[in-house]
Amino acid sequence: MAFEVVGLHFFADSSEAHPVRGVYDPQFLRDYAVAHEEAGFDRVLVGQTATWPDPLSTAAHIAAVTKTLKFMVAHRPGFIAPTMAARMFATLDQASDGRAGIHIITGASDVETQADGDYLTKEQRYHRSREYVEILRRMWSSDAPFDHAGEWYRFNGAFALVKPVQDQIPVFWAGNSDAAVQMGAQVCDVYAIGPATLADTGATITRFKQEAARHGRNPDVSMSMRVIVADTEDAAWEKAERLLGTVMDHMASGKQIGRDKGDNDPGTLALKRQAAMGERLDERLWTGMTRATEGRLHATALVGTPDQVAAALEKYHAIGVDRFLLNGFYTIDDVRLFGEGLVPVLRRRIAGAV
Amino acid sequence: MPIEINGLINHNMASELSPVPVSHYDIDAIVKLAKVQEAAGYDRVLIANAATMPDNFTTAAYVGAVTERLGVMLAHRPGFIAPTMAARMLATLDRLLGGRLGVHIITGASDIEMQCDGDFHTKEERYDRSIEYIDILRRIWASESPVDHDGKWYRFNGGYAEIKPLNGTIPVFFGGMSPMAIATGAACADVFATLSDTVAGMTEVVQKVSAAAQPLGRKPDFLVSLRLVVGESEDKAWAQAADLKARIAALEDKAEKNKVAASAAGFARTAELAGKGERLEKCFWNGINEIRGAHSNSGTLVGDPDQLVEAIMDYWDAGVHKFILRGYDPIGDAEIIGRDIIPALRRKVAEREASMEVQ
Numbered sequence: 001m002a003f004e005v006v007g008l009h010f011f012a013d014s015s016e017a018h019p020v021r022g023v024y025d026p027q028f029l030r031d032y033a034v035a036h037e038e039a040g041f042d043r044v045l046v047g048q049t050a051t052w053p054d055p056l057s058t059a060a061h062i063a064a065v066t067k068t069l070k071f072m073v074a075h076r077p078g079f080i081a082p083t084m085a086a087r088m089f090a091t092l093d094q095a096s097d098g099r100a101g102i103h104i105i106t107g108a109s110d111v112e113t114q115a116d117g118d119y120l121t122k123e124q125r126y127h128r129s130r131e132y133v134e135i136l137r138r139m140w141s142s143d144a145p146f147d148h149a150g151e152w153y154r155f156n157g158a159f160a161l162v163k164p165v166q167d168q169i170p171v172f173w174a175g176n177s178d179a180a181v182q183m184g185a186q187v188c189d190v191y192a193i194g195p196a197t198l199a200d201t202g203a204t205i206t207r208f209k210q211e212a213a214r215h216g217r218n219p220d221v222s223m224s225m226r227v228i229v230a231d232t233e234d235a236a237w238e239k240a241e242r243l244l245g246t247v248m249d250h251m252a253s254g255k256q257i258g259r260d261k262g263d264n265d266p267g268t269l270a271l272k273r274q275a276a277m278g279e280r281l282d283e284r285l286w287t288g289m290t291r292a293t294e295g296r297l298h299a300t301a302l303v304g305t306p307d308q309v310a311a312a313l314e315k316y317h318a319i320g321v322d323r324f325l326l327n328g329f330y331t332i333d334d335v336r337l338f339g340e341g342l343v344p345v346l347r348r349r350i351a352g353a354v
Numbered sequence: 355m356p357i358e359i360n361g362l363i364n365h366n367m368a369s370e371l372s373p374v375p376v377s378h379y380d381i382d383a384i385v386k387l388a389k390v391q392e393a394a395g396y397d398r399v400l401i402a403n404a405a406t407m408p409d410n411f412t413t414a415a416y417v418g419a420v421t422e423r424l425g426v427m428l429a430h431r432p433g434f435i436a437p438t439m440a441a442r443m444l445a446t447l448d449r450l451l452g453g454r455l456g457v458h459i460i461t462g463a464s465d466i467e468m469q470c471d472g473d474f475h476t477k478e479e480r481y482d483r484s485i486e487y488i489d490i491l492r493r494i495w496a497s498e499s500p501v502d503h504d505g506k507w508y509r510f511n512g513g514y515a516e517i518k519p520l521n522g523t524i525p526v527f528f529g530g531m532s533p534m535a536i537a538t539g540a541a542c543a544d545v546f547a548t549l550s551d552t553v554a555g556m557t558e559v560v561q562k563v564s565a566a567a568q569p570l571g572r573k574p575d576f577l578v579s580l581r582l583v584v585g586e587s588e589d590k591a592w593a594q595a596a597d598l599k600a601r602i603a604a605l606e607d608k609a610e611k612n613k614v615a616a617s618a619a620g621f622a623r624t625a626e627l628a629g630k631g632e633r634l635e636k637c638f639w640n641g642i643n644e645i646r647g648a649h650s651n652s653g654t655l656v657g658d659p660d661q662l663v664e665a666i667m668d669y670w671d672a673g674v675h676k677f678i679l680r681g682y683d684p685i686g687d688a689e690i691i692g693r694d695i696i697p698a699l700r701r702k703v704a705e706r707e708a709s710m711e712v713q
Contacts, residue, residue, distance in 0.1 A: 011517075021516065022516045022517070024446065024449045024517045026418070026449060026450055030419065050438075050512075050513075050514070051442070051514045051515060051516045052442070052516055052517070053442060053445070053446040053449070053516070053517040054411070054439075054442050054443040054445075054446035054447070056411060056412060056415075056443070057411050057412065057414070057415035057443060057446045057447050057450060058415070058446065058450075059415075060411070060412040060413075060415035060416045061415040061416065061418055061419045061450050062419070063416060063419075064416045064419030064420055065419055078436075079435060079436040079439045080434060080435045080436070080439070081434040081435075081471045081472050081473075083405075083470065083471045083472065084409070084434045084435070084471050087406075087407070087408060087409045088409040088411065088412060090408070090409075091379065091408040091409035091412040091413065092409075092412045094379035094381065094408065095379070095381050095384075095412055095413065095416050097381070111512065114510060114511045114512065115438065115500065115510060115511060115512040115513050115514060116436045116438045116439050116510060116513065117436050117438065117508055117509055117510035117513070118436075119509075145406075145470070153472055154472055154474075155469060155470060155471060155472035156466075156469040156470065157466065157469065157470045158405075158470050158471065158472075159405075159406045159470065160406060160408075161376050161377050161406045161407060161408065162365070162377060162378075162379045162407075162408040163377070
């Protein structure tokens with residue numbers, strides 16, 4: 001059980017508040033990583049889709065300008081030979097002196113996986129991901145070349161000359177389907193979930209932990225959450241409404257906000273259902289942005305003062321969330337703002353609660 | 355045609371003269387090698403790739419953060435990454451390197467090495483696949499909209515890169531010495547790259563590849579990899595070479611041998627060269643090739659700076675405009691080459707080009 005504050009890395013200075021598409025800005029990458037490190041974040045997620053820049057090289061690049069910031073590099077099995085992927089992550093772990101992490105993303109949508117030539121069903125992909133993770137771990141630990149003939153992969157004499165610095169590169173895992181839970185519970189170190197109410201989050205954690213317990217395992221849970229903070233609660237809600245207005249204006253002018261994963265994407269549908277539960281859930285969980293963007297992005301946010309938001313997060317911690325992936329709406333300004341209040345307050349609260 | 359002068363980065367400070375365990379990944383050494391070669395005026399550094407070696411994308415991306423203008427020639431083996439994804443990975447790296455990436459496509463190596471990562475195709479199949487792979491890379495780099503593809507080796511719907519190479523595309527280097535490699539390189543390479551060879555050998559390569567490329571409307575450039583022993587005088591250079599040979603011979607049983615590469619046609623060519631005698635042409639020296647045989651890519655030019663520049667210009671005149679030039683001490687020799695060879699060579703090429711324009 002490791003408490004961690006995780007940030008979300010971007011390829012350019014872009015968010016719902018000021019969307020930019022198709023830009024990859026190395027200077028921003030470096031500045032944003034340093035800002036996360038200075039704000040007290042433990043780790044950053046570097047995302048991956050079928051059209052975005054490569055997260056692995058991005059992580060390696062920002063490793064050069066940071067000292068303690070760890071990585072959660074999104075990675076889709078199915079497109080790189082697992083033996084080669086194992087060497088890639090071992091190399092990142094070496095270059096960063098033990099800061100690599102891999103976030104296995106299996107589901108995405110059929111549309112996205114076919115864009116890179118993978119025509120398996122989602123169910124098949126989750127089964128393949130389990131074998132993939134098992135191969136990664138074997139490559140990271142094996143002192144001698146080994147052969148493998150599995151359900152999805154076959155090779156002879158695979159080996160990594162260079163091993164990770166960490167005893168284990170942590171394997172994060174996302175997915176809500178039955179296959180996602182059944183396979184992930186067998187292999188992941190950290191189960192990553194999206195923002196939801198306390199009740200729904202509790203149910204999600206229980207389901208996953210029960211499945212893992214059947215295999216004698218107890219993975220960590222990481223929850224992503226958007227955050228809007230201001231000095232007073234009223235100011236925070238005003239900020240939320242203002243932000244919503246900005247996003248509505250962008251959408252009215254024809255800009256697409258978020259990723260279009262198709263009408264039947266389960267993640268999109270789940271977010272739409274969440275938004276339909278009400279605009280303010282629990283004490284301060286705001287779905288206004290999720291509703292406006294029709295579930296195309298994880299925009300459900302906690303709104304309040306740094307202490308109020310930290311108190312809300314502490315409640316999630318009490319029901320089993322170990323790590324928090326916190327992301328604002330104003331990129332580097334929010335990272336610095338969180339560093340001034342939210343992150344240290346949350347740390348103090350969690351330290352007191354443990 | 356401007357000259358391109360490339361160096362090399364290994365994942366540690368190992369050399370024939372000071373072996374380091376190959377399992378040691380040394381980021382400080384990588385940073386130093388990058389900074390020294392950048393200061394020495396190198397255009398790019400080759401970062402190699404093999405079935406058990408550390409990953410070179412990661413190393414190159416890190417190098418991009420600690421250098422200002424150094425480029426990378428990234429060795430890359432098709433068959434292990436979906437080409438649409440590889441196109442995005444390469445485009446990302448190109449951006450991190452300020453548009454100075456070249457990709458060096460390696461197809462052959464050996465069946466054994468390919469099977470380590472799960473590729474059980476024959477060499478012939480792999481060359482065929484490489485052509486389609488490179489074609490897909492270039493389409494993904496260029497296309498403004500998602501691409502569907504249904505080829506012999508790859509199929510996808512809506513392949514796309516939101517990120518593009520800074521200069522629109524990335525130069526494709528291509529290595530290999532078998533007849534199949536020559537045919538494939540002629541069909542798709544921007545630069546046909548070989549291991550160390552003599553001017554006579556390169557003249558033959560240029561002729562063969564150009565003849566195969568011409569009917570396809572293609573005109574690839576050429577790269578040769580050479581090692582240099584730079585002395586204050588000719589006599590001193592040859593004395594240094596003799597000393598080098600003795601020291602490397604003494605260490606040979608400790609050296610890491612590239613057993614897999616030894617079966618490739620390019621390395622067979624090195625062994626053949628070594629059989630022709632210790633000294634060839636003006637100052638081509640096989641001393642180290644003789645010791646290391648087919649594990650070696652160590653055809654060496656030996657001489658004072660003027661002699662070396664003249665000998666390298668013989669390659670330039672034979673149609674080879676890109677070079678990997680390195681010594682035997684990864685740091686010290688890079689500094690010497692940067693001081694005594696690179697500026698003189700660039701001046702000489704500029705003079706030659708100016709006189710050609712006059713004609």
